[in-house]
Amino acid sequence: MEHFSDRLLNAIGLKGSPVCVGIDPVHERLPAELRRRIDGPRSALSAISEYCSTVLDAVADAVPAVKFQSACFERFRDEGVETLYGLIADANDLGLIVILDAKRGDIGISADHYAAGIFEPWIDRDELAPRIAIPDAVTINGYLGSDGIAPFCTNGRGAFVLVRTSNPGGDAIQQARLENGKTVAEHVAGVVDQLSREHMGTLGYSDLGAVVGATKRDEIASLRALMPRCIFLVPGYGAQGAGADDVKECFNRDGRGAIITASRSVIFAYEKDESQPWADAVGEAAHVFAQEVGEIAPV
């Protein structure tokens, strides 16, 4: 199969902007017309499913990729996981690159199991009309080292390792300084860089990328230099406070090397804009986001 990095870069070229919409649904923030129907966990999940399906349709023209927050679905256990893979099948059908934000991380055969669970074709319970759902990439936690990373980056699938997260609490561990002067995040970046060379696509980027929070502006240039072949998945844009200026350094000189993610500012855009149907507000926010980022990273 074609390399993940090639597929992602080609999709970015096609849509004209290196952006990704984060699908992080919470039932409390759904549009009123959907929220009204909720009277328990099952109806909440069904409303979330319908909402996400409409959001995917609304953003598919504007952006090359979506990122599903697995936790929002896993909170409904097996039924949430079934809904998640149904939506991934929708996104596959729309030609979107699909990143599963699951932050998995294990070793040996357990890592193989997670990778198989995520990347092997899924057949839904309705065997008369089976649908295929396969994410293109997954986020993983690299604290267990290279044997916790490599299994997720095989057969043309991609993985983004958490290197520098956007939350305040991350500093206590990721900013700790080693005796060689590097931070722990920079040290993890070195491990990721090393492994990234073994998974190169044809366009000069690796199938192994890194999560680097947009809110950590001062550290981005250093991480960019440490992982030259890695595509950065950059959360923190929009609702978390970072803007176009903050993410400039995530890109290499070729204008490539990063995909910027916005979630709440796009998928809940109707909360601030009640002038039009809610799906139109979401679609418009996705277009504005793609245009903003497209201006700093022309492709």
Added chain:
Amino acid sequence: MEHFSDRLLNAIGLKGSPVCVGIDPVHERLPAELRRRIDGPRSALSAISEYCSTVLDAVADAVPAVKFQSACFERFRDEGVETLYGLIADANDLGLIVILDAKRGDIGISADHYAAGIFEPWIDRDELAPRIAIPDAVTINGYLGSDGIAPFCTNGRGAFVLVRTSNPGGDAIQQARLENGKTVAEHVAGVVDQLSREHMGTLGYSDLGAVVGATKRDEIASLRALMPRCIFLVPGYGAQGAGADDVKECFNRDGRGAIITASRSVIFAYEKDESQPWADAVGEAAHVFAQEVGEIAPV
């Protein structure tokens, strides 16, 4: 609800040994009579379900706790998750303490979602005969810092943070030395120790524990001193090569403070002992394991 640490310590006292059986099923290693029935993913999952249910019955007399490897079930996506929670309900019914080895880790509302998905009562699809399944504790990855840890340690539930893992690849990150002379693992231990004080049970231990691999014998005493109130969940016993001598230092002077885990050496014990029915071999291996560890940590 009663504190997780109190429930665990009381269960250990009742069974007489601080041990835990790891439920890490793989269909290739099931007993021949079950393996014979497998002709695809669904029949593999059904065989795994029957096998695990029998294993739980076989070990319940000997050990106070079991640890489910979530990956083994998640590889079957939603149907695997449904099976997993059905088995957790079985273990709950048998009075076993249940640890879910899911190595989750996220922040903010996503961490809340994961915690809710794991710890809120689960109602299965058969609404006419609903079963309740609730794990007592979960393993988590602490790379995101305290805001990625705290949400998993609430309402009497417990969490074990990965501090020092048993795999070779973990060294590259966890053994890196900080400018203050500590290793990264020791630094993470400090973060865990700090948080552990906010979640104390009545028996002197915290609901927040740590995963410390039995194969890292030289580092255990230092980690024990750094996290005096944390119960260590200790994998690596048996199949991974560590024995009773290696895990001695995991215990405090009160004979408490650790729970030792063995998986393959117990649950696949019939591979080496074909003289009796497979479930009897598993039960016997669990008793031998409990006795071995019980001798070094009399309770």
